[in-house]
Amino acid sequence: MVKWGGFYLTEHTKAIDGERTIERSKPIQKFQMDVNEIAETLNQATLKNKSVAI
Structure with missing residues (x-):
């Protein structure tokens, strides 16, 4: 982590934002449901x- 005078450098914050965007775009694995659970849902x-x- 790079700081200068208490502020994060722009390149660093852009990299963090890019990582967050990638992380949010990943699909979340869901557990497998049986037929009755699917029908009820x-x-x-x-x-x-x-x-x-x-």
Whole structure:
């Protein structure tokens, strides 16, 4: 980490922002659901007008 006079250097903050963007764009692995859980989740999402991630 590089500081000068208490401030982070621009190059360093740009690198950190780039890493955060890459990290946020990675898909999150979800656990596998059985057929009944899938049906119940889709049912609840439909009733409550919510979206689901597959």
